[in-house]
Amino acid sequence: xxxxxxxxxxxxxxxxxxxxxxxxxxxxxxxxxxxxxxxxxxxxxxxxxxxxxxxxxxxxxxxxxxxxxxxxxxxxxxxxxxxxxxxxxxxxxxxxxxxxxxxxxxxxxxxxxxxxxxxxxxxxxxxxxxxxxxxxxxxxxxxxxxxxxxxxxxxxxxxxxxxxxxxxxxxxxxxxxxxxxxxxxxxxxxxxxxxxxxxxxxxxxxxxxxxxxxxxxxxxxxxxxxxxxxxxxxxxxxxxxxxxxxxxxxxxxxxxxxxxxxxxxxxxxxxxxxxxxxxxxxxxxxxxxxxxxxxxxxxxxxxxxxxxxxxxxxxxxxxxxxxxxxxxxxxxxxxxxxxxxxxxxxxxxxxxxxxxxxxxxxxxxxxxxxxxxxxxxxxxxxxxxxxxxxxxxxxxxxxxxxxxxxxxxxxxxxxxxxxxxxxxxxxxxxxxxxxxxxxxxxxxxxxxxxxxxxxxxxxxxxxxxxxxxxxxxxxxxxxxxxxxxxxxxxxxxxxxxxxxxxxxxxxxxxxxxxxxxxxxxxxxxxxxxxxxxxxxxxxxxxxxxxxxxxxxxxxxxxxxxxxxxxxxx
Numbered sequence: 339x340x341x342x343x344x345x346x347x348x349x350x351x352x353x354x355x356x357x358x359x360x361x362x363x364x365x366x367x368x369x370x371x372x373x374x375x376x377x378x379x380x381x382x383x384x385x386x387x388x389x390x391x392x393x394x395x396x397x398x399x400x401x402x403x404x405x406x407x408x409x410x411x412x413x414x415x416x417x418x419x420x421x422x423x424x425x426x427x428x429x430x431x432x433x434x435x436x437x438x439x440x441x442x443x444x445x446x447x448x449x450x451x452x453x454x455x456x457x458x459x460x461x462x463x464x465x466x467x468x469x470x471x472x473x474x475x476x477x478x479x480x481x482x483x484x485x486x487x488x489x490x491x492x493x494x495x496x497x498x499x500x501x502x503x504x505x506x507x508x509x510x511x512x513x514x515x516x517x518x519x520x521x522x523x524x525x526x527x528x529x530x531x532x533x534x535x536x537x538x539x540x541x542x543x544x545x546x547x548x549x550x551x552x553x554x555x556x557x558x559x560x561x562x563x564x565x566x567x568x569x570x571x572x573x574x575x576x577x578x579x580x581x582x583x584x585x586x587x588x589x590x591x592x593x594x595x596x597x598x599x600x601x602x603x604x605x606x607x608x609x610x611x612x613x614x615x616x617x618x619x620x621x622x623x624x625x626x627x628x629x630x631x632x633x634x635x636x637x638x639x640x641x642x643x644x645x646x647x648x649x650x651x652x653x654x655x656x657x658x659x660x661x662x663x664x665x666x667x668x669x670x671x672x673x674x675x676x677x678x679x680x681x682x683x684x685x686x687x688x689x690x691x692x693x694x695x696x697x698x699x700x701x702x703x704x705x706x707x708x709x710x711x712x713x714x715x716x717x718x719x720x721x722x723x724x725x726x727x728x729x730x731x732x733x734x735x736x737x738x739x740x741x742x743x744x745x746x747x748x749x750x751x752x753x754x755x756x757x758x759x760x761x762x763x764x765x766x767x768x769x770x771x772x773x774x775x776x777x778x779x780x781x782x783x784x785x786x787x788x789x790x791x792x793x794x795x796x797x798x799x800x801x802x803x804x805x806x807x808x809x810x811x812x813x814x815x816x817x818x819x820x821x822x823x824x825x826x827x828x829x830x831x832x833x834x835x836x837x838x839x840x841x842x843x844x845x846x847x848x849x850x851x852x853x854x855x856x857x858x859x860x861x862x863x864x865x866x867x868x869x870x871x872x873x874x875x876x877x878x879x880x881x882x883x884x885x886x887x888x889x890x891x892x893x894x895x896x897x898x899x900x901x902x903x904x905x906x907x
Contacts, residue, residue, distance in 0.1 A: 425629030483537025538569030630699025
């Protein structure tokens with residue numbers, strides 16, 4: 339109701355006809371494929387039937403030989419190895435994955451993991467973590483999902499006689515940290531063909547490389563992809579290329595996972611059809627809650643739990659933390675909205691808010707909530723260490739947040755991230771100056787189409803197009819995610835048949851069936867957060883932009899339409 343509808347440029351008819359005839363798909367399915375760049379039989383084979391043979395040799399990654407040699411040396415000599423990772427989902431799954439693999443090839447008494455405290459240590463490699471390693475006799479630290487810009491910290495560790503191996507996927511700076519090995523496909527000198535691995539994905543490539551030496555059964559190595567797919571979903575990396583192979587494999591492993599902690603987090607009735615979306619909305623927030631509210635160590639303990647009793651104790655703690663996170667989220671978001679109004683930022687080009695006492699672990703969520711409401715590049719600040727403030731930043735579609743923040747980098751103590759999201763810290767005295775400079779930067783750089791949300795339409799269809807063959811094709815397109823999102827389809831001049839059911843808290847959601855002229859069928863629709871428009875739906879014809887969704891109930895599969903936007907006639 340507030341979005342611009344942008345129809346994707348349709349491909350030439352001859353390209354659609356070619357893929358339709360070679361694959362046996364109907365014109366609508368062929369059109370969707372060609373618009374995703376799948377315009378040959380070979381590309382379709384790789385897309386629909388990805389195989390392990392499609393993934394790349396881990397030794398193509400710069401420094402991989404060095405990493406394997408140093409870890410093998412540590413195992414052979416009985417050195418203590420510390421697996422260090424970030425406190426978010428990508429970091430904790432990466433630590434869990436590598437810790438579980440190393441537990442299979444080395445003596446566990448020489449192995450431990452470390453997750454920094456978000457509030458006391460902040461993001462990335464920390465001095466406290468290095469001191470912990472030094473005080474406990476660890477001579478090798480393997481850092482996952484962080485470390486690519488931790489030059490001073492790695493130098494500090496080197497001075498203590500502690501070696502580092504970095505496994506990261508964030509953008510490096512001009513100078514790499516002086517570690518024994520730096521694994522990051524985004525290094526300028528790295529020839530690894532696929533650049534969009536998650537942090538956990540880089541960790542998995544390290545395990546693959548190590549396995550050329552230690553050769554645990556291939557099946558056991560593949561079983562670790564249940565953790566990898568969680569990182570892929572939660573870190574919002576493209577589900578293309580290698581990530582698509584890992585995601586499909588990982589979802590299959592997740593549906594029959596042997597990990598006690600994950601089995602508790604996944605409702606049994608959803609196991610059969612568990613998807614990327616389920617991970618994003620059901621598993622990831624709970625795993626994240628540990629690091630946001632308490633300590634990320636609990637997330638690793640859950641994913642590596644050795645028995646059901648231990649897993650239940652940790653899972654209950656994490657679920658309670660997630661409930662606390664929801665309460666904080668709601669209260670802080672309302673306080674942030676009040677501040678936007680009080681500071682008259684409703685008509686600015688950016689949103690920058692700060693309040694002492696806001697929880698560091700929730701400010702990123704609040705930033706996302708503000709974008710839903712105001713749709714502007716947004717930073718939410720709270721207190722950091724003495725005299726400092728920290729922020730989580732979120733962007734709007736297609737606006738390069740990292741580049742905008744980089745123009746203010748002289749004000750920051752720490753800064754990292756990518757186009758869509760970032761984190762930073764700075765001295766509190768610079769806050770007002772930053773707020774003005776960032777507003778000016780966004781003002782001169784943001785383009786008109788980036789100032790309001792839009793929705794990209796794959797195709798206009800009729801209800802007749804929603805047949806068994808298209809439903810089957812839609813299932814084959816999964817897993818969905820960045821660069822392979824669910825097709826957004828438009829149905830025009832439809833109307834409600836029968837009654838409209840209100841659902842959810844405060845009747846905020848609607849459910850009803852729709853029909854269309856000259857289409858001898860109907861289908862169920864859900865309209866989330868559109869409860870106020872019940873009378874409009876009831877009394878008027880309308881056009882809708884939708885995605886196709888599946889619902890399993892008592893072993894029965896049905897389909898419905900999720901309404902993303904509507905235009906009332």
